[in-house]
Each structure stands twice: as structure tokens, then as C-alpha cells.
Amino acid sequence: MLPPVFGVLFDGIAYGMLLFVLSVGMSVTLGLMNFVNLAHCAFAMLGAYVTVVLMKDFDWNFFATLPMAFAAAALVSVAVERTLYRRLYRASDLDQVLLTIGLAFMSIAIAAWFFGTTQQPIAVPSYMRGSISVLGLNLGIYRMFLVAVGIAVTVLLVLALEHTRFGAQVRAAVDNQRMARGLGIDVDRTFAVTFALGSGLAGLGGALAIEIVGLDPQFALVYLVYVLIIVSVGGLGSIAGSFAAACLIGMSDIAGKYYVPQLGSFLIYLVMVAVLMWRPAGLFGKR
Amino acid sequence: MTTLDAPRTVTPQGYLLRQSRWRPIEVAFWLATLLPFWLFPTYLSLASQIAITGLFALSLDLILGYAGIVSLGHAAFFGIGAYTAGIFSKFVWGEPFSGLVVAAAVAGVVGYASSFIISRFRHLTLIMITLGLGLLLKEAANSAHWLTGGSDGLQGIDIWPVLGVFNFDLYGRTAYGYALGVLFVVFLFARRLINSPFGLALRGIRENFVRMPAIGADSHAHIRKVYTIAAIIAGIAGGLLAQTTQTVALEVLSFERSADVVVMLVLGGAGRLYGGLIGAMVYMIARDQFSGIAPQYWYFWIGALLVIVVMLLPNGILGGLSALLKRWRRR
């Protein structure tokens, strides 16, 4: 029999996995192009709404909508990258922040226009809803599913980065962009593809998040803060860093809200500020 | 080009003196700030909100526009000022000017303490640290219900008449006069700062952070100083809001307030003395005019505006105007 604290930790890890899927794309694009994309969670929100529409209006199965959430976010992000972001790679932090937060604001208004400001309820298949008892702990099935997805995404990303030609190009470009260009790697194309993949993962994360945190137009801003915290705590361009930071923040948030609810989100902000003061480049960051 | 032999017509000292001389349009601007008393007597509450927000934007301009420090947590000092002024009036007395001084002092102390953290970082880490500190403070204020009233807001503020004569009235006559007066005095100070050796050093930091140590400058000391000054001014702005509205909501510390002020400043023109004031004016009047639209749609236009400013008008309204003026003069 395990004490209940493990149940809280499990929920924290499940939540952390969700945050990891949401944020890993931003970490890689920041590491690759030094581009601060505050509209990242707008792409996540897009994925989430795609899932809602497909389930409610077209009666799709929840799992069938997930690839569509991924694809929609990836496609739209490429269009935005080609038309707007491309011109700002050399601009100041401030310009990037302003443009992308502007897009995030617009996405909120557009979502409110089409779907209203209320929470969107969806019904995941009933067999995902219950919980099973393991060593005296009640573990939610959906949360176990989230952990499985998080681990699968991590394994896939690490394998892709370590063992494919494209992965080697991405690593080279993150490590030393000038050198990579010198070696004939098309960094711009590498970036566009990575950006699409990262945004697609965000879209997937958004779809997965509905069951846990709900969905309304404010999603694009509320979860942006979490994503930014994870990216800066984990270190730019580091998948392992994002993974560790997502677990840390997920567990801090759930444990904080469970044991000291009056503190609200105080704990995760404190963790972030403390980590950054200790290591300005994040846990796994180099710069 | 006439500038090439300019040294013969104007001495270097005269040139710098001319940079800091009052222009007729500035005098006109400040005279125009008095017009609402007669032209829009029903909008004086809005006018005082604009003056207060303009002051807040001015404080951000000193760090963002002049020293190039991007902060997404500047509302922290605004909020500290607001709560300090409110609490001071509740527990000590309601005399407004002394309340402002205390608000400025507390914001300045917190600003000075955090400046040691701020000056160590740059780029994304700096943005995240300012954001994180701001959010931390908001959560702290929320949980300190006994002092701040938490999410119910701070109640029971009672402000005495300004100078013992002018009561805070329903139409905001006194509020606007008081806020405008404070804004003008602080503006004079900021204007002097911008035209001082220190102001030049700040522009140096913005233009080239790497070169500064090579000319013997201690940029960190400069940044600590300007950050403290900006915190004091933001604290005064917050104090004004608390005193003129006689209430403080948790919103004064919110991320939205930090983000809004960045938007206003960029809209008006960062790194220009009047950028924050013009930006606050345009933003607040637009929001008031479009208040019929639901707030979520208001943010669509703010977002669109940001995209347009970044892509087409990189130096804000004032930058665009001065570019137009230059082109017109050249013709």
C-alpha cells in the first residue's frame, strides 16, 4: 500500500506529460532560431478546437481526431511562419514578442467569435473515464494514457533526433547555426519543418488537454505562461530539459494546489524564479 | 547637406542645448491637456485615467524605450504603489501628497531590491524573470487577504481634499487636475533625465550593450539606477489610481496591465518622451469608444494593431509621424 502522496505525484506527472507535449516544440524552435513565439499556444488551441468540432459536429471518435489536431496546427503554423515569422528572425526580442502576442490575442478573439467564451465539453470514450486501483492508489485511466503518450512522444523525438539524417541536421543547427550552414545544411528548411512538427505537437497537446483542463478561448494565454516557464526552466533547445522541467512544474503545480490551495500558482512561479536565478540558461541550457 | 558644416554655424554645446530646448508643439501639447476641463467636462474621469496610464507608460519608457530592458512585469510597481497609497490612507491618514510619497518610496525600495536581479539577465531570461516576479507578487497580494482584501479589492479608502481645498468629486474634476499636475511634474523630471549625461548613458546601453564596458561604463549600475527610478514613477502612477478611484482591485498587479502598458508604449513610440503619453491616450480613448464591443473582440483589434505596428510602423505613431515630416521637409 502506498501513501496518497504518490497519487498526487502521479497526477502531477500526468499533468507534466501534457505540458511537455504542449511545450517541447517551442523549446526547439527557440533553441534553433532564437525566435520567441508567444503564439505557440494559439496553435495548441487550434488543435483542441479541431478535435471539438470533429467530435461534436461529425461524430468522430476521440482518437481519430488526434492526428487531425496535429495536422491542422502544423499546416496553419507553416503558413504563418512563411508569411510573417520569416521576416522577423533577425529582429529584436521585443518585436518578436509583440508580433506573436498580437497573433495570440487575435486567436483568442477569433475563437470567441466562432465558439463563444464558454467551456467546450467533450466526451472521451467511456472506457477512458474510470480509474483502476494499483497498490492502493486510484489512478485515472486517462491520466495513465497521458503518461503513455508523453513517454511515447519523448522516445519518438529522441530516436528521430539521434538516428535520422533530419535529426542530425536539427542538432547541428541548434548547436552551431553558422557551422551548420557552412556544412551545406539548409537551416531555413530544417527550421520550417521543425516549426511545423513543434506546432503539430502543440495541437496534439491542446486536444489532449481538453479532458483535463477544459477549453475556452483564454487557453492561448493561460497555458502560454506554463509553456514559457517550462521552456526557460528546461533550457532552450533541450528535449531532456523540457521533459524534466515539465515534470517538475507539473508536480509542483498539482502538489501546490492539493496541499496549499490558498497559495494558488505561487509555487510554480517561485520554482521558475529560483531555477533561473540559480541557472539563468535553465536546467539543461548551454547559453 | 547643411549638416556637414554645421559645426561652423552651431557650437557642439549649442547643438546639445538645442536638443533639450522646449519646442512650440510641446507647449501646445501641455496647454491642450487643459482643454478637457471646458470641452469634455463629462469625460474628466477618463481623462484622469489617461493621465495616470500615461505616467505609467512613461515609467516603462525609461527602462524599455531608453535602456532597452523588456519587462513583462512592470505592473508589479504600479500595484505596489496603488496598494501602498490605499493602505496608507486607511491606517495612517488620507492626505494625498504624503500618500503618494509613501507609495513612491515603497515601490522604489522594492524596485531597488529587484534591480539587482534584473541587471544580471538579458533576453528571454529577463522577460521570464520580470514576468515571474510580477505573477509572484500578484499571488502574494491575493493570499494576503487581511491586508489587501484579496480578490474582493481594497475597501475603505478615504482621501482628504487635495491641498485641503479640492474635494474629489463625482465628475473627476479634482481627480483630473490632481493627476495631470503630478504627471506634469514627473514628466519635467523625466525630460531632464533624458537630456542628462545619465540619459545619454541609457541610450548607449540600448544602442550597444557590448561597447559600454569598453568605454569604462558600468552598465549594471546604470540599469539598477534607472530600474529603481522607473519603479518609483510606476509607484506614483499606481498611487494616483488608488487615490482618485478610492479603491484598489487585484487587477492593478495583473499580467494584462503589464502587457497593456507595453502595447501602449510601442503604439505611441518607445524611446520617445511623448511615446507613452500619446500611446496611452490613443489606446484608452479607443477602448472607451469601442467599449460597446465585448472585451474579447477588443483584443482582436489590439492584436491586429500589434502586428501592424511591428510589420509596418516599427517606431510607433510618433516614429511614423516624424518620418513623414522628414520626407515632407526634404521635398
Next chain:
Amino acid sequence: MNAVALSARGLHKSFGSLVVARDIDIDLPVGARYALIGPNGAGKTTLINLMTGLLTPNAGQIALGGEDVTALKPQARVKRGLARTFQINTLFAGLNPLESVTLAVCERRGIADRFWQNIAGNKDAIEEAYEILRKLKLGDACYQTTRELPYGRQRLLEIALALATKPKVLLLDEPAAGVPHEESGEIFEVVAGLSDDLTLLFIEHDMHVVFRFATHIIVLVGGAIFTQGSPAEIAADPGVREVYLGTRKHG
């Protein structure tokens, strides 16, 4: 031999396994005109970065006028009289030359933190700045925004900014880098015209310029001092010729 203005003892710096400076000993006598030469990647700029404090050495000391400054930050070394210029223009692009140099003068005089005083009230500082600009033939361009200045004039402004700190030792990192050949002479005339009390070390690739203006030459190869001596000695050294013609293997 004159008194030593700047000296480096046993300077060593490596990034991981890459050694960029090894056991460097240098003495710059007061008033010297030293040239630092060597093939690309020899560590010349690294050496300047080590001496000015932009990089921290793994081992060794740097002394300025006999005082150890190894632990001092770059700006503190500048205050003690060690200035430098940059190979790639590192200027205040949005300020004009008068403002830039006045800023440097104010920093040196310790009045750059005065926020209560109009800059135009500091007549001495402004005139000193203008005088420096006039000497470097930048007087007529002093109100033009730096980024709009012709490239050659920006190179001169590099030197003007360094001079405004009233250095005892000035390290010039390729002062004429990127300037067309016919104009580089003009820049070195300015360098040659600097006060005799000023100790100079400059990096330069053009051997004609080096032989014309240097009294002493240090040859750096692979992060270490290969040889040093008077221009005549260096010119006659077959080893140096080999290094430059690339017939000898070097790091």
C-alpha cells in the same frame, strides 16, 4: 628600456580541448608601437580579449603599470587606462559621433550617472569630445547619425571612442579592417600621430603598414608567441616567412 606599461605573464586560455592562448608573455614598454601579427586563427583577437578582460584566462596574470588587474572587470581596466577598439565596428549606431564621444568622456569623468543635470551644461566634457573628433577629422560629421557615416569614418570613430577614455595603453584590433587599401594609410596616419606617451599595440595584416609604423613586432601562431623582435629582425626571419607562406605546419 622604458618602464613597462602593460605586461602579460603565462597567459593561458582554452575552450574545452581547443587551446587558444598558451603561455603568453608580453611586455609593452611605455610609449611603444607594437604590432601583433600572425595567420588567421592565431588567437590575436583572443589575446586582446584576455588583456582587456572580455575573456578570463585559465592561468596567468595581466599587469597594468605594474598593478595586477587580472581580477578586474573590463570597465575597471578601462578606468585604469587600458582601452581597445574592435575589429568589427562596435559603435552606438543610433547616436551621432558627438553624443557617442561625449558619453565616453562623461563615463571617464564619472559624471555619467548624473540624471539631474542637463548634458549641455557640461561644457568641458563636450568640448573635450569635440576636440577628439576634430583631431580625428570627424569634426564636420559630428552631428550625423553614426549608422549613416561612411565606413572609413566609422573606423575612425572606433578610435575616437577609445581615446575619449584617456588611455595609457591602447589596443587596436585591425583599425583599418575592411577599409579600401588607399584609405587605410589615412587611418594609420592618425594612429601614428597619437601622443608619444600612449602605449600602442595593433593587429594588422598588411605588412607594409606593419613595417612602416611598428617599432617592434610580435608573431603569434596557434595561440603561442612564435617569435618577436624589431621589424628588421622579423623581416629577416626565415621562420616567419614560412609561417606566412604556409610551408610550415602550424595549429
